[in-house]
Amino acid sequence: MKVILLQDVRKLGKKGDIVKVADGYGQNYLIKNKLAVLETNATRKVVENEKQLAHEEDLKRQDDAKQLAKRLEDITLEFSLKSGKDGKTFGSVSTKQIVEQLREKYDIKIDKRKFIDAHPIGALGYTKLKVDLYKGIIATITVHLKEQ
Numbered sequence: 291m292k293v294i295l296l297q298d299v300r301k302l303g304k305k306g307d308i309v310k311v312a313d314g315y316g317q318n319y320l321i322k323n324k325l326a327v328l329e330t331n332a333t334r335k336v337v338e339n340e341k342q343l344a345h346e347e348d349l350k351r352q353d354d355a356k357q358l359a360k361r362l363e364d365i366t367l368e369f370s371l372k373s374g375k376d377g378k379t380f381g382s383v384s385t386k387q388i389v390e391q392l393r394e395k396y397d398i399k400i401d402k403r404k405f406i407d408a409h410p411i412g413a414l415g416y417t418k419l420k421v422d423l424y425k426g427i428i429a430t431i432t433v434h435l436k437e438q
Contacts, residue, residue: 293326359429370438382410
C-alpha cells in the first residue's frame, strides 16, 4: 500500500513523502492516527500544491531576511557605560539590551537567541555582532560603547 505522509514519521519519512508500507500498518496506524492518507491522484495533487505554497513562503521569508540584513548593516547602536581609569568599564551591554533598542528605535524585532557567539560587550569602542536571520542569511550589527 502506498501512502502520503501528513507528518514526519520516525524511521519512515518526512511530511509529503510517498512511501510504501504494509497494509495493516498503513490502515491501522498511519491512516487511523491521521499521520498519512492513501495515495491517489487527488491526494498527490493536493500535496504537490502544499509543497509549492511552502516553497513560495520560504522564498518570501528569505527575501524579507535579506532586506532586514541590508537595513541592519546601516544601523549603529549607541550605548554608554561608566568607566574608570585605563578604559575599564563598569558593567556590560547584553544581547537583551541590543534587542530592546532595535525594537524601540527602529521597530525591528529579532530574537536574542539568534545572535551568533553572543557575549556581553564590555569593551569601549565599536563591536560587530552577527545575527542569523533565516537559514544562513547572516546580518552584522554595529554596537558603539562610549564613556558616560
